[in-house]
Amino acid sequence: xxxxxPYKTYLEESEMPxxxxxxxxxxxxxxxxxxxxxxxxxxxxxxxxxxxxxELVQQELNTTDAYIDIPEEIRDFYKMYxxxxxxxxxxxxxxxxxxxxIYYKFEGNNTSGSHKLNSAIAQAYYAKKQxxxxxxxxxxxxxxxxxxxxxxxxxxxxxxVFMVKVSYEQKPFRREVMRTYGASVTPSPSETTNVxxxxxxxxxxxxGSLGCAISEAVEVAVSSEGYRYVLGSVLNQVLLHQSxxxxxxxxxxxxxxxxxxxxxxxxxxxxxxxxxxxxxxxxKLRGEADYRIIAVEPASCPSFTRGKYAYDFCDTGMVCPLxxxxxxxxxxxxxxxxxxxxxxxxxxxxxxxxxxxxxxEAVSVEQTKVFEAAxxxxxxxxxxxxxxxxxAIRVAIDEALKxxxxxxxxxxxxxxxxxxxxxxxxxxxxxxxxxxxxxxxDDDLAKGFAGLPKVDL
Amino acid sequence: xxxxxPYKTYLEESEMPxxxxxxxxxxxxxxxxxxxxxxxxxxxxxxxxxxxxxELVQQELNTTDAYIDIPEEIRDFYKMYxxxxxxxxxxxxxxxxxxxxIYYKFEGNNTSGSHKLNSAIAQAYYAKKQxxxxxxxxxxxxxxxxxxxxxxxxxxxxxxVFMVKVSYEQKPFRREVMRTYGASVTPSPSETTNVxxxxxxxxxxxxGSLGCAISEAVEVAVSSEGYRYVLGSVLNQVLLHQSxxxxxxxxxxxxxxxxxxxxxxxxxxxxxxxxxxxxxxxxKLRGEADYRIIAVEPASCPSFTRGKYAYDFCDTGMVCPLxxxxxxxxxxxxxxxxxxxxxxxxxxxxxxxxxxxxxxEAVSVEQTKVFEAAxxxxxxxxxxxxxxxxxAIRVAIDEALKxxxxxxxxxxxxxxxxxxxxxxxxxxxxxxxxxxxxxxxDDDLAKGFAGLPKVDL
Numbered sequence: 011x012x013x014x015x016p017y018k019t020y021l022e023e024s025e026m027p028x029x030x031x032x033x034x035x036x037x038x039x040x041x042x043x044x045x046x047x048x049x050x051x052x053x054x055x056x057x058x059x060x061x062x063x064x065e066l067v068q069q070e071l072n073t074t075d076a077y078i079d080i081p082e083e084i085r086d087f088y089k090m091y092x093x094x095x096x097x098x099x100x101x102x103x104x105x106x107x108x109x110x111x112i113y114y115k116f117e118g119n120n121t122s123g124s125h126k127l128n129s130a131i132a133q134a135y136y137a138k139k140q141x142x143x144x145x146x147x148x149x150x151x152x153x154x155x156x157x158x159x160x161x162x163x164x165x166x167x168x169x170x171v172f173m174v175k176v177s178y179e180q181k182p183f184r185r186e187v188m189r190t191y192g193a194s195v196t197p198s199p200s201e202t203t204n205v206x207x208x209x210x211x212x213x214x215x216x217x218g219s220l221g222c223a224i225s226e227a228v229e230v231a232v233s234s235e236g237y238r239y240v241l242g243s244v245l246n247q248v249l250l251h252q253s254x255x256x257x258x259x260x261x262x263x264x265x266x267x268x269x270x271x272x273x274x275x276x277x278x279x280x281x282x283x284x285x286x287x288x289x290x291x292x293x294k295l296r297g298e299a300d301y302r303i304i305a306v307e308p309a310s311c312p313s314f315t316r317g318k319y320a321y322d323f324c325d326t327g328m329v330c331p332l333x334x335x336x337x338x339x340x341x342x343x344x345x346x347x348x349x350x351x352x353x354x355x356x357x358x359x360x361x362x363x364x365x366x367x368x369x370x371e372a373v374s375v376e377q378t379k380v381f382e383a384a385x386x387x388x389x390x391x392x393x394x395x396x397x398x399x400x401x402a403i404r405v406a407i408d409e410a411l412k413x414x415x416x417x418x419x420x421x422x423x424x425x426x427x428x429x430x431x432x433x434x435x436x437x438x439x440x441x442x443x444x445x446x447x448x449x450x451x452d453d454d455l456a457k458g459f460a461g462l463p464k465v466d467l
Numbered sequence: 468x469x470x471x472x473p474y475k476t477y478l479e480e481s482e483m484p485x486x487x488x489x490x491x492x493x494x495x496x497x498x499x500x501x502x503x504x505x506x507x508x509x510x511x512x513x514x515x516x517x518x519x520x521x522e523l524v525q526q527e528l529n530t531t532d533a534y535i536d537i538p539e540e541i542r543d544f545y546k547m548y549x550x551x552x553x554x555x556x557x558x559x560x561x562x563x564x565x566x567x568x569i570y571y572k573f574e575g576n577n578t579s580g581s582h583k584l585n586s587a588i589a590q591a592y593y594a595k596k597q598x599x600x601x602x603x604x605x606x607x608x609x610x611x612x613x614x615x616x617x618x619x620x621x622x623x624x625x626x627x628v629f630m631v632k633v634s635y636e637q638k639p640f641r642r643e644v645m646r647t648y649g650a651s652v653t654p655s656p657s658e659t660t661n662v663x664x665x666x667x668x669x670x671x672x673x674x675g676s677l678g679c680a681i682s683e684a685v686e687v688a689v690s691s692e693g694y695r696y697v698l699g700s701v702l703n704q705v706l707l708h709q710s711x712x713x714x715x716x717x718x719x720x721x722x723x724x725x726x727x728x729x730x731x732x733x734x735x736x737x738x739x740x741x742x743x744x745x746x747x748x749x750x751k752l753r754g755e756a757d758y759r760i761i762a763v764e765p766a767s768c769p770s771f772t773r774g775k776y777a778y779d780f781c782d783t784g785m786v787c788p789l790x791x792x793x794x795x796x797x798x799x800x801x802x803x804x805x806x807x808x809x810x811x812x813x814x815x816x817x818x819x820x821x822x823x824x825x826x827x828e829a830v831s832v833e834q835t836k837v838f839e840a841a842x843x844x845x846x847x848x849x850x851x852x853x854x855x856x857x858x859a860i861r862v863a864i865d866e867a868l869k870x871x872x873x874x875x876x877x878x879x880x881x882x883x884x885x886x887x888x889x890x891x892x893x894x895x896x897x898x899x900x901x902x903x904x905x906x907x908x909d910d911d912l913a914k915g916f917a918g919l920p921k922v923d924l
Contacts, residue, residue, distance in 0.1 A: 016479075016480040016546070017480065017546040017547055018480075018546070018547075020477050022473075023473040023474065023475075086557075087849075089473070089474040089475070090474055090475075090554075090558065090848065090849050091849060097547075100543075101547065101621075119576045120849065120850075121845065121849060121850050121851045121886070121888075123888075160846075160849055163845075163846040164558075164846070164847075164849065182891070182895070183640075183888075183889075183891035183892075186891040186894050186895045186898060187851060187888075187891065187894075189895075189898045190842055190845055190851065190894050190897075190898060191845065191846060192846065385647055388578065388620075388647055388648065389617075389620040389621070389648060389649065390621075391547065392544075392547050392548060392577065392578060392617055392621065393577075393578050394578045394644060394647065429578070431578075431580075431640070431644075431888045431889070432640075432888070434639070434640035434643040434644065435640075437643050437644075437647050438639070438643045438646075441643060441646045441647060
């Protein structure tokens, strides 16, 4: 086995990115703008400023500047847990007997357990800079809430997290991590907001959903002096911050003199995938290089592979702007059977446009196959992966096995977004052989699509 | 703030240690040998070989070779999660307003969550090399059991873990991680061993102890064809493997041109502390340099600061050899109130001898103060530390604050042995203000000392 390439490549501190890359600047077809649901006109900076911090609004609307400086305060925080390693999966290659060369960018080596911290610290920084008291947000599995709690603790901001009730109850430890960082955590839907009370009245006993928690967090942000709302995925600003993943990956590959053929990432709202692929996609858009780019989503929540490209609500309460995206409808909720994350009904508009322009592919995978890959990876590479990340592992292994058949020595890069240490309930189900698959029927999907807003532009 | 020193220093793969360092070779007063409890004669290699792998027995008895090669297979595994970073705690220094320079060696960036993997992979390797089917062990908090499960999965060895019953029940997620790696996990005491049945008959309803789980694991190892017992701390061989921590730290400091003044580590059985300090202690023993070395232990289990230096049993069932160590007596069990780890009644004989020779200091700290330091560190440095590691954080902060008073610019190194992601029950107690301190009375200690074996050499 050739080993001139180290197992792990870390950039030097001085080689870390000083600017984020904004892929929209290189897109010929820009992602569709957010719309005001009342007027169906594009949201103005002023309108967005009610919900989001001013500087983040500018980033959200900026489709022209390819590079945006990363403030020194954020770069200093990045230095505490970045650069993340670009890992050559020698042991996995050997176990699979594949001629493929497999690399992964590992974002799980920080207490939030995932890449979410990359955007959380940026959003907290701009909130602090604007002189705000605090921020509100929602969290499902808890990775985003944890990341934001850490970022807010660092900058001394108040942090109010609405946590999907079922996760609040099933993941008390995630909740405790957030509390340790000083955040307040409220199970959603709650009696503390109008939208929460309304949802509870209509659906007594509901265990909540991400869309519903978003509605509550937004309501509190817009009705509280000195607060704004922050979101951990889907938005363009988030993809911008997450570009640090791809930029570091590319810089490390350049140092090694390696060029990937296939780039694979899991996709829920698109924050990890968008960040990982951005500089590579930039080269592709500028005609400088070609890469096969694959989004992996769960078969139980197949926004790309079975969704519609349409304007839709981002939240259940319909208080947020409309976004054009691949979506299953804001009323779509994946089966409770689905333990593997990536449950959001929609998808980043930037990625949606790139997918619609056939610049990337998408595949869906079933959860038992995902956990098989997760277990295999854990035993071979020594990292217990998050269920979300394991979607990418599944497809990376599948592609590597295809190379074994064809004899091709392709170079595969996948994003290992995080660790599964707080997902052991799902692993236990798998270990006990009690995990099954769920694929929505066309009828299930039709119900979600029926709730799409009628937008005629 | 000077920042010519990076936040994190990683060695290159080529700079990683190729040999472990055996501090006993440089000790004038060697640690006392293990004794056969029946004959009170030093255990022979043959006798030890019934319990331990042959090559590990050689390492256990080797007090003369300063350097022992790390086999390539182990170095390859190390490359998957090592080198660990030597971190400059700029943010903590700033928050404390201290002129001290604080560094920590962070061993938590692997799925076992701690430094334990460094010895687990070595012990699994030698078991595999000897052609064994599997190994048995005990685990308390679960870090060692997890590490060993990972190592056994990597080499395809069977792994039987006896987990202290109270942990088995309170930490189902740790158990699931081990199961994910293919280990079998049995709550101890169990009905599967003679010693387990005896303890259950004498103490019905007992929630178990580490000493009791050790007895069960040893019984299964010696009575099963193709099995040996492995232990994650206390033993000389473990300190040898853990020397990789100190060797990497020293190599990184040398690269930076920095020399620490104070070295701080938490001490339960001594594996982390022994590993961290070994090359520095070597310099001290050889008269090449001087360092202030501080062992930190919980006030509720104060082996060094209030224990006796005497021969004692390593386990409750008294099936193991006798070791001379600072001990509270094998019958001593810390209050159930104590959540902060480091509960073992004894201490590595190597460290005990060094302490007795006044080559290092020891302090004990109360658990609420430890968790205050843990929370402060988490919020400032972004890593949620293990309760065990937080003992070292506590004293590092205290020493840095002393520097603030005196104006001394001391360089402090402490070992951050792991993360607290599976310790959120303890953090919850702290967050809820329900944590209190426990310090054993002299009478409590007298009961433990009364059980010390009468050894007259």
